[in-house]
Amino acid sequence: PDMYFNELQQQLYKQHAMIIGLFIIWRMLKSLGLTCKKLACVAAEHNKDVCNHYRFKFGAEAPNHLVFIEESCINCQTSYHLKGWAPQGKRAIISSKFMYSLLPALCSDGIIYADIRKGAYNGPAFIQYIEDLLDHMNPKPQPKSVHVMDNCAIHHIEEVMELCEEHGVHLYYLPPYSPDLNPIKESFIYVKSVLHHHGQHFQMALQGKNEMVIHGFIYAALATITPDLAQSWMNHSGYW
Structure with missing residues (x-):
């Protein structure tokens, strides 16, 4: 779920030998009801x-x-x-x-x-x-x-x-x-x-x-x- 559009594009080419435009990939994801949101990190130990x-x-x-x-x-x-x-070039730090x-x-x-x-x-x-x-x-x-x-x-x-x-x-x-x-x-x-x-x-x-x-x-x-x-x-x- 954390792939960028260009990574999806490369994956599609590797698996299906298809070159698909980034805009088409975006439209496909949207048509599937998928939206981009902040990732939720779940511990590996979560059962x-x-x-x-x-x-x-x-x-x-x-x-x-x-x-x-x-x-x-x-x-x-x-x-x-x-x-x-x-x-x-420096971090903003507070105590x-x-x-x-x-x-x-x-x-x-x-x-x-x-x-x-x-x-x-x-x-x-x-x-x-x-x-x-x-x-x-x-x-x-x-x-x-x-x-x-x-x-x-x-x-x-x-x-x-x-x-x-x-x-x-x-x-x-x-x-x-x-x-x-x-x-x-x-x-x-x-x-x-x-x-x-x-x-x-x-x-x-x-x-x-x-x-x-x-x-x-x-x-x-x-x-x-x-x-x-x-x-x-x-x-x-x-x-x-």
């Missing part, structure tokens, strides 16, 4: 059969039962523009040494809980997050009773499983290399676009290391996630 089995299993779950979590980082680059100026971790929980109503901390999460911090999140969830089979997260090592801490079991919350792990099955990924794109809109003010807060203001910007961005947005992201991932 389509495992993902299909996962989708089949979750087909019986009510969408309002599901709560998704995932960690993302917020740094100086979040608020910078995507392009910048630099001398010819991103300040990093905050954002760990929200997304359900069909929006964000039900989120935590922000400087640096990355470790085991004890993640366990504390789960304890706090479970206060906003319900035992199965009530709404917000199924906890879904990816397969990274920190998510498999035994205490996490025990806490979910104590609260009557079902815990599921996504198949490996399947970020498309976690709708919270789209929420990160949305939140970072909101922060980017406040670029200069948010950048000043980051550079001044004013954590209260930084947290305020991030929580305010999360608060703009509506049920309609959350449900549309879940729909894109196949849950609605």
